[in-house]
Amino acid sequence: MLxxxxxxxxxxxxxxxxxxxxxxxxLKLEKGEFLSVVGSNGSGKTSMLNIICGSIPIEKGQIFIxxxxxxxxxxxxxxxxxxxxxxxxAMGTCxxxxxxxxxxxxxxxxxxxxxxxxxxxxxIGYYREQLAQLGLGLEDKLDVKVGSLSGGxxxxxxxxxxxxxxxxxLILDEHTAALDPKTAELIMELTDKIVRDKKLxxxxxxxxxxxxMEYGNRLIMMHEGRIVLDKKNEEKQKxxxxxxxxxxxxxxxxxxx
Amino acid sequence: MxxxxxxxxxxLIYGILALGVYITYKILDFPDLTVDGSFPLGAxxxxxxxxxxxxxxxxxxxxxxxGAAAGVxxxxxxxxxxxxxxxxxxxxxxxxWTINLYIAGTANVPLFSKDSIxxxxxxxxxxxxxxxxxxxxxxxxxLVVLCKVLLxxxxxxxxxxxxxxxxxxxxxxxxxxxxxxxxxxLGLAIxxxxxxxxxxxxxxxxxxxxxxxxxxAIVIGLANVIIGTSIFRRxxxxxTTTAVLIGSVIYKACVAAALRNFEPQAMKLITAVxxxxxxxxxxxxxxxVKGNA
Numbered sequence: 001m002l003x004x005x006x007x008x009x010x011x012x013x014x015x016x017x018x019x020x021x022x023x024x025x026x027l028k029l030e031k032g033e034f035l036s037v038v039g040s041n042g043s044g045k046t047s048m049l050n051i052i053c054g055s056i057p058i059e060k061g062q063i064f065i066x067x068x069x070x071x072x073x074x075x076x077x078x079x080x081x082x083x084x085x086x087x088x089x090a091m092g093t094c095x096x097x098x099x100x101x102x103x104x105x106x107x108x109x110x111x112x113x114x115x116x117x118x119x120x121x122x123x124i125g126y127y128r129e130q131l132a133q134l135g136l137g138l139e140d141k142l143d144v145k146v147g148s149l150s151g152g153x154x155x156x157x158x159x160x161x162x163x164x165x166x167x168x169x170l171i172l173d174e175h176t177a178a179l180d181p182k183t184a185e186l187i188m189e190l191t192d193k194i195v196r197d198k199k200l201x202x203x204x205x206x207x208x209x210x211x212x213m214e215y216g217n218r219l220i221m222m223h224e225g226r227i228v229l230d231k232k233n234e235e236k237q238k239x240x241x242x243x244x245x246x247x248x249x250x251x252x253x254x255x256x257x
Numbered sequence: 258m259x260x261x262x263x264x265x266x267x268x269l270i271y272g273i274l275a276l277g278v279y280i281t282y283k284i285l286d287f288p289d290l291t292v293d294g295s296f297p298l299g300a301x302x303x304x305x306x307x308x309x310x311x312x313x314x315x316x317x318x319x320x321x322x323x324g325a326a327a328g329v330x331x332x333x334x335x336x337x338x339x340x341x342x343x344x345x346x347x348x349x350x351x352x353x354w355t356i357n358l359y360i361a362g363t364a365n366v367p368l369f370s371k372d373s374i375x376x377x378x379x380x381x382x383x384x385x386x387x388x389x390x391x392x393x394x395x396x397x398x399x400l401v402v403l404c405k406v407l408l409x410x411x412x413x414x415x416x417x418x419x420x421x422x423x424x425x426x427x428x429x430x431x432x433x434x435x436x437x438x439x440x441x442x443l444g445l446a447i448x449x450x451x452x453x454x455x456x457x458x459x460x461x462x463x464x465x466x467x468x469x470x471x472x473x474a475i476v477i478g479l480a481n482v483i484i485g486t487s488i489f490r491r492x493x494x495x496x497t498t499t500a501v502l503i504g505s506v507i508y509k510a511c512v513a514a515a516l517r518n519f520e521p522q523a524m525k526l527i528t529a530v531x532x533x534x535x536x537x538x539x540x541x542x543x544x545x546v547k548g549n550a
């Protein structure tokens with residue numbers, strides 16, 4: 001479904017600070033897979049997401065969706081079929097616009113942003129319904145500016161907005177990292193529900209090993225631009241928290257930190 | 258009385274400029290110095306057309322289009338050329354000086370004997386005699402309100418939503434599968450279109466085109482926007498566009514009051530000092546709001 005083939009990625013190419021992150025990196029995702037990605041800082045998790053979304057260029061390699069090569073496709077064009085939630089809750093919403101306006105903006109993704117009315121009044125009921133499932137009371141605050149909401153409320157909205165239109169991939173970049181444990185739990189449960197309901201193919205980068213174990217049907221661990229662990233379905237279910245922690249520690253000791 | 262009328266007239270005309278600056282400064286968060294060139298661009302186009310005998314009302318859309326073209330150029334330099342926002346504006350502002358000279362022919366084009374949008378046969382025949390002294394005021398008011406209403410309506414469309422989003426969070430615009438650069442270019446086009454329109458109306462009110470009339474236009478525009486938005490910060494029933502227009506008239510009045518006590522040469526200094534005072538006052542208010550929260 002989604003495939004990274006032979007990716008080479010260098011940072012600062014041609015300078016003394018040149019650093020090779022990926023060399024001949026491969027990853028293949030099947031339709032409907034919910035992949036959790038763990039790994040220490042600098043292991044290339046976020047870079048991998050950026051490469052999938054087209055936010056950063058690559059030196060070599062190909063990216064496929066199905067049989068179609070999208071290596072050269074611009075980021076904004078790729079985003080038609082990709083939804084993305086960032087670590088920073090502010091990245092997924094517009095602070096100076098109201099909740100209603102934000103929802104309407106997201107609802108129009110993939111269509112023309114022309115001179116028609118920005119908010120389709122007949123959709124307000126649907127927006128309310130969507131917001132109500134968050135259980136945060138946002139459905140009664142449609143005219144409140146998103147800038148005055150808390151980080152957790154904004155992240156919940158960002159998640160809703162990213163999956164508002166039919167997409168195929170959901171990219172989650174440490175999307176619970178900036179939230180308190182209770183809100184993080186709520187967002188994580190909601191994410192799981194959305195991925196199941198909409199049958200999305202999802203990639204979630206997380207530092208929370210428990211989430212990585214509990215959610216999703218595939219888990220990879222990355223280290224210095226390589227995949228050092230790849231477990232699917234039953235194999236993943238059989239894994240114990242201790243196994244993954246042990247591996248994680250071995251890697252960290254190897255690096256000397 | 259005449260004094261007050263002329264202040265309100267000019268305040269309103271600069272209000273159109275302020276609407277343009279509102280788009281770049283407040284919505285796009287883009288410090289756009291193109292304004293110093295696109296304001297006289299509108300005036301130059303107007304002077305060139307009116308001296309050739311074109312109906313003055315045609316100068317309005319043509320001035321808007323010329324300004325929009327200048328805005329598109331600034332946007333292209335910034336988005337496609339990846340030049341920093343401030344520098345893109347400076348480049349266009351400098352280039353426009355020469356372009357304006359070419360368009361107008363000379364550095365100074367008097368329009369005293371020509372028809373204008375304020376003074377022509379149509380206005381003379383329609384307007385009752387008692388309202389004649391206020392015709393400039395009435396016509397500018399009509400134009401400003403028209404611009405404001407159209408802008409308000411635009412900002413409520415899908416395209417307008419996207420424009421507001423791009424200044425707020427351009428990552429989101431990319432996430433919505435839209436090229437954010439194009440949205441910025443569109444915003445700059447509308448903003449500079451409005452600026453050139455202000456220049457067009459201003460030249461017809463002053464009945465002269467001057468190559469240097471754009472110098473400091475950005476300061477006036479910014480002052481108008483900042484006064485309007487900070488005075489009416491807590492007034493929720495007023496739209497920001499309305500606040501900006503009122504700010505424009507207030508600023509003009511402040512400058513005029515200050516000028517009464519000084520020589521005309523002091524104009525630019527007064528403009529700058531007043532702007533500084535306004536900036537400091539409005540920052541202080543911001544600080545207080547934070548302190549309370």
